[in-house]
Amino acid sequence: MLAAQQISHRYQTAQGPLAALDQISLTIEQGQFVCLVGPSGSGKSTLLRILAGLLKPTQGYVWLDGDPISAPDSRISVIPQQSNLMPWRTVLANVALPLEVQRVPGGERDQRAQALIELVGLAGFEASRPAELSGGMAQRVAIARSLIMEPSLLLMDEPFGPLDALTREQLGEELLRIWQTQQSAILMVTHSISEAVLLADRVLVLSQRPGRIVAQFDVDLPRPRSLDSAYSARGGELAAAIRASLQSSLSPTN
Amino acid sequence: MQMTSSERQTAKLNALRMPPSLWNRLGLPLLTFAGFLLLWEAIVRVGNYPAFILPGPGQVLRKLGLVLADGSLLLHTQATLLAVLGGLSVGFVVATALGYALAKSVTVERALSPYLVASQAIPIVAIAPLLVIWFGPGLFSKVLICALIVFFPILINTIAGLRGVPRELHELMRMLRASRWQIFTKLEVPAALPVLTAGLKVGATLSVIGAVVGEFAGANAGLGYMISVADGQYDVARMFVGVFTLAALALTLYGLVDLIEKRLLAWRQAGLRNSE
Ligand SMILES: Nc1ncnc2c1ncn2[C@@H]1O[C@H](COP(=O)(O)OP(=O)(O)OP(=O)(O)O)[C@@H](O)[C@H]1O
Ligand SMILES: [Mg+2]
Numbered sequence: 001m002l003a004a005q006q007i008s009h010r011y012q013t014a015q016g017p018l019a020a021l022d023q024i025s026l027t028i029e030q031g032q033f034v035c036l037v038g039p040s041g042s043g044k045s046t047l048l049r050i051l052a053g054l055l056k057p058t059q060g061y062v063w064l065d066g067d068p069i070s071a072p073d074s075r076i077s078v079i080p081q082q083s084n085l086m087p088w089r090t091v092l093a094n095v096a097l098p099l100e101v102q103r104v105p106g107g108e109r110d111q112r113a114q115a116l117i118e119l120v121g122l123a124g125f126e127a128s129r130p131a132e133l134s135g136g137m138a139q140r141v142a143i144a145r146s147l148i149m150e151p152s153l154l155l156m157d158e159p160f161g162p163l164d165a166l167t168r169e170q171l172g173e174e175l176l177r178i179w180q181t182q183q184s185a186i187l188m189v190t191h192s193i194s195e196a197v198l199l200a201d202r203v204l205v206l207s208q209r210p211g212r213i214v215a216q217f218d219v220d221l222p223r224p225r226s227l228d229s230a231y232s233a234r235g236g237e238l239a240a241a242i243r244a245s246l247q248s249s250l251s252p253t254n
Numbered sequence: 255m256q257m258t259s260s261e262r263q264t265a266k267l268n269a270l271r272m273p274p275s276l277w278n279r280l281g282l283p284l285l286t287f288a289g290f291l292l293l294w295e296a297i298v299r300v301g302n303y304p305a306f307i308l309p310g311p312g313q314v315l316r317k318l319g320l321v322l323a324d325g326s327l328l329l330h331t332q333a334t335l336l337a338v339l340g341g342l343s344v345g346f347v348v349a350t351a352l353g354y355a356l357a358k359s360v361t362v363e364r365a366l367s368p369y370l371v372a373s374q375a376i377p378i379v380a381i382a383p384l385l386v387i388w389f390g391p392g393l394f395s396k397v398l399i400c401a402l403i404v405f406f407p408i409l410i411n412t413i414a415g416l417r418g419v420p421r422e423l424h425e426l427m428r429m430l431r432a433s434r435w436q437i438f439t440k441l442e443v444p445a446a447l448p449v450l451t452a453g454l455k456v457g458a459t460l461s462v463i464g465a466v467v468g469e470f471a472g473a474n475a476g477l478g479y480m481i482s483v484a485d486g487q488y489d490v491a492r493m494f495v496g497v498f499t500l501a502a503l504a505l506t507l508y509g510l511v512d513l514i515e516k517r518l519l520a521w522r523q524a525g526l527r528n529s530e
Contacts, residue, residue: 054425072429084422088444088521100440101430129521 001185002028002051002153007060008210009046019210020046021057026204026213028153028185035196036189037242038206039250044189045081047211048155051187052078064153077146077184081157083138085130085145091117092126095144102149116144119178136160136167143175147182156188160195169227172198176225193239193246197221198230203242207249215245309491314498317491326480331499333475337393337465338507341400342457349405350450353412370409378403379467386472396468396476403464404457411453415446448522451515458507462500477503 009021020043028034038044049055051062053069053076062069064076085094093100096113104112117126120140130138139159146154159175160168172195179186190196196203197219205215219238221229229235291311297303298310305313321327355362382399389395419442427437469478477496484492 052429054429072431074431078429080422080425082420082422084420084426086423086441086444088447088519097440098430101427101432101436 035200043211337396345401345404400464415449
């Protein structure tokens with residue numbers, strides 16, 4: 001479904017060109033859940049922005065269902081690293097924003113937004129403003145909003161980044177449940193290896209800058225999964241292997 | 255008795271939840287005003303000043319009754335108010351439109367900003383007589399002066415408001431493939447509104463000053479005109495009435511903008527409460 005071929009990216013900075021990504025190729029199949037892990041500054045956010053059509057790579061191409069992607073596309077939704085809810089809008093109005101931009105009539109808009117708010121477990125908070133929500137609740141709103149366009153691919157950049165470990169695990173489980181009700185494929189950046197093992201069908205490991213894919217792991221844990229699967233023997237094995245490959249990508253001899 | 259920190263916390267929350275009582279909002283300022291009047295009267299009595307130097311509150315009040323009865327205060331207040339509101343509206347429209355262009359286009363900014371900054375070095379008092387000569391002593395020159403004086407703060411706040419729109423939100427609108435108009439109405443206007451209304455508040459009070467400056471330079475009506483005529487007649491009580499009316503006018507305008515701001519920005523209350 002999504003295919004990226006030989007993507008390299010160099011930023012032009014005041015100190016000269018800075019190579020952020022080096023020859024990244026990857027594919028994501030329909031409905032697949034892929035996690036991307038890598039050291040800080042390895043170009044994960046850059047890669048997501050390129051796949052979303054927000055940033056033009058210096059080299060390489062991205063295709064979605066055979067169409068080249070060079071600008072934002074309605075089939076791709078992004079949850080960026082920085083929260084981007086509109087503080088003056090209520091939860092309901094934030095979730096409904098994409099439909100509003102598409103000029104979907106009000107009644108249908110609110111109905112669909114309401115259904116998604118219920119799906120992410122925020123029923124009763126429709127009229128709240130983002131400032132009244134906890135970090136985890138705000139991320140649920142962002143997830144609901146990105147699902148409302150029924151995207152075939154959802155790109156998430158450390159969606160649970162600033163949250164504590166317990167909330168992350170709980171949201172992770174919930175994300176699994178939500179994903180199973182949707183048709184979307186997900187590519188999620190995370191720095192939590194156990195989270196990657198819990199969620200993903202496949203885990204990609206990026207090297208230090210400039211980011212290259214140094215390893216891929218198929219997570220063959222049976223679904224539906226729960227936290228127990230991530231903490232199972234096989235889950236532990238996978239986590240250890242991913243950690244080892246991350247560490248070797250960090251070592252100076254690499 | 256000592257309060258534990260959690261008790262203090264709840265007390266603070268309760269204080270926040272309770273609307274400030276009528277006494278706090280109105281009683282207190284009225285009390286200070288009464289004190290001010292007493293002090294004023296005392297100074298007049300002790301110094302034994304004649305009315306053409308410093309009239310007492312009673313004399314000013316009598317004068318107020320007089321100018322209210324003969325309708326002259328209403329007439330002059332109307333003239334000033336018209337200039338203030340007209341100037342504020344014209345200045346607001348031009349400043350926000352130009353501010354938008356300046357914030358959006360580097361070319362426009364490079365071309366115009368030196369002149370805009372330089373224009374601020376010219377005191378409005380210096381060009382007000384010129385404008386009166388060119389455009390006559392009527393309403394038009396006053397509106398122009400008010401517009402000029404409110405222009406810059408509103409312009410600066412428009413630019414600051416637009417520049418302050420978070421990059422993530424612009425990117426969000428791009429991802430949703432919003433049109434320019436949708437970006438303007440759904441993102442830029444609401445995001446810049448807090449800074450913009452702050453500029454409007456400053457503008458509202460400045461506009462009152464602009465009207466008086468214009469009326470001093472030459473007019474046939476208005477509170478500034480009334481003050482300068484009374485000045486020529488050593489009618490200091492009438493001057494006081496004019497000054498107090500101007501202050502009341504500025505206060506009312508400010509309060510009005512504040513009210514509009516609270517209405518438009520109700521969403522910020524939630525955030526403010528929580529950050530307390
Ligand atoms: N707009 C930009 N201009 C110049 N350099 C940039 C820009 N954005 C990112 N970079 C650089 O590119 C590299 C990769 O950045 P990126 O944000 O993609 O990393 P990341 O893997 O997402 O890191 P983190 O895990 O900390 O979020 C970094 O060295 C960063 O300094
Ligand atoms: Mg990042």
